[in-house]
Amino acid sequence: MHNTYKQQSTSLPTKEERHKLFGSVDPGPKYKPTDKSEMPDLQNSKQDFLFSIDVVGINNVKHPIKVNSSLTPHEQTTIGTFTFSSSVARGSKGTNMSRFTEQLTKYSENGFTVDMETLKEFTQELAGRLKQNDAFVQVEFPWFFERKGPSSELAGMNHADAYITVSYSADTGFDIEAGLTGKITTLCPCSKEISEYSAHNQRGNVSMSVELSDDFDETTMDWKEALLEAAESNASARIHPVLKRPDEKMVTEQAYENPRFVEDMVRLVAADLYEYTFVEAFEVSCQNEESIHLHDAIATISFDKRIDELG
Template identity: 35%
Template sequence: MSTTCDAVCHTAAPCPTKDAIPDVQNYPDSRKLAIDKVGIKSIRHPVRVADKNGGVQHTIASFNMYVYLPHHFKGTHMSRFVEILNSYEREISVENFEDMLRQMVKRLEAESGHVEMNFPYFINKKAPVSGVESMIDYDVTFIGEIKDGEYIQTIKVVVPVTSLCPCSKKISDYGAHNQRSHITIAARTNTFVWIEDIVRMAEDNASCELYGLLKRPDEKYVTERAYDNPKFVEDIVRDVAATLNADDRIDAYVVESENFESIHNHSAYALIERDKKAS
């Protein structure tokens, strides 16, 4: 004697019986509301990142993985996102990032997909006078999207720097207030761009860059360097934007500067966004 269930499946598969496990995600939905992004957030997985000096960094990334869900589907298969990550066994690399995204869209039968891979990245830097070496970490996110079969890649880097206030320098008899600042560059690229190149674009346009370790001659240098190169947040975003405008590898960008003020209980902030292909 056969047994039927009350659910109506949108697939051609037989209706589940009492001995089968129903696939509720495959049931139809009558609300006629598509979902722009559905998936999983904040799942960690090992990654491998090549650096510009020929080395390889092994680190842990946090992944956000989404697909577009048409209005007639009730849900997506969340477990498949995890399966895709684990199909790469030990590590995912920047080189196979696009392949992973395309596999995700295919496995979930989606029209579009979006993956964010956020990880700490370390650069070994030499102090400007003594040459002593130390590591600085940067917050990096690789963002990949598939739309109409086209792959779009964005690299986002948060770069800590020093900024010194031009107004404070101008009106003070001696000294000027400075602060640590974050320059954030999110660049949509048409080819591969090294993380170090994005970092350099930010550091070259700050009052002074940061170092993990400084001796006294180095401290004197960076203090005077910032004093001789004062910048508002407006100056920083404009100077970084000008650098990005001149780089043919960059198709579009968002550049932000946030100064964590040393004489105020608030931050100063500025942003420039531009799509170079649309201009």
Template identity: 30%
Template sequence: MTSSIIGIKDLKLPIQISGISGEIQHSVAKVGMQAVSPKKKTPNLDEIIGKSMQDFHIDFQVKNYAGLLTSLQEEIEAENIKLILKFPYFMEKKAPATGARSLMEYHCRLDGETSSDKSLKLCVQVPITTLCPCSRELSKAGAHNQRAEVTLCVKYKDVIRPEELIALVESSASCGLYALLKRPDEKFVTEYAYHNPMFVEDVVRMAAVKAADRPDITWFSAEAESFESIHNHNAYALVESDRL
């Protein structure tokens, strides 16, 4: 008896990523792959993947990723190939008041398979701030706020960059996060969040509205978890396009 699906998980490989302005960013990806009914017996998957991705630039274009999938499928002689890349992506941000520059890290995931509808799924994990509308309404001075994390996943058929999804999420939050803030910046983000109170369900609803308005997105899910500052539990919300 032979396995109908073989694969590999968390193979670390150096990668090159094309940013939205064309700049090249070097990163390290954890690569996972599943091969359905491969004809070759016990193929050396790590060697095949490493060779195929040696000169591959991740530019988030469906046609180029599809080419990589096809080459892997032909090499392994499989009915279907699913490839998953998980990698950190760094984006320069300016502090809102002083303009101080810093790099923010965002965790991304890119999924594709040969048997799909010729689309890719890109997920970005975006840290944000949420400020409780109820606390703001009840309190005479201040309101509890906390760091939260939004995971936005989209399927698309041409090209979408992480920067676009990050901007979409941050514009749906009470405030975005920054790696470096000076005192004037701390004042700005504190007051900005106070004037933009959001529950986690508000965040995912707003992100969903913005994602639904984009014709290049064919499916999406928005998931948020708020690491509550005054409760001994977290708040959670999820919206998916096929449930709307």
């Protein structure tokens, strides 16, 4: 099969000869077992290895995933970037790293739909597969959603970067965190105030991490849409893939009517997250890519409703 696209050439040495030319050698004698049952299992050796390990595993694992969404498209295939880990006790040498990707493959056999219930099941099962009391899974993915121009209603695709983390412990159960970074337009209030005309603006990156309440039900509420709305509805303007002139005029004027400092952004988004009943604690950051500087402007607020009080 592979020969069908190869040019028949007599002017070059054969491929084997070429490999030897560049240093390949014949295999030497081999004495170590090739049967798995006869191979030493170093990572499972038991001894006092001085310290327990908090986190051991693999990251930067890219895999296709399916994501459901309240916005169009309601189902999409995107790329998940996973981190898998667990702790390892002082008396064990290491983890069994093949089991992380082995389980990912099992879940992917019929298409891996990443939602919180499935990830909880995945994480608990992973702890069992690793023979550990705990496991941790994080998946980050670009989440796509349709966005229409405000006047023309011409649609295009935007995306935000979303993540979910699930920590499982046989003793304490699950901890779930979700987050989203969405892009927005901000127009500088100072620039608007002091200038005879115009105002400089920025592309802002609003990053939100939320701890979800125990009774959060993903089947009745899409947390991705809620976080995106918290970022975009408080911005000077939303970002659009397709804008005709009437759209552009509306977006430009809307930004001028709603100027925002980076501080304004984090405070306004914090207010929305504070009002969301499904959020127990949150962190919101904004990073504005300045158009009149080479540097960015940043601000962050952290708030835990169980501990912190307003005022």
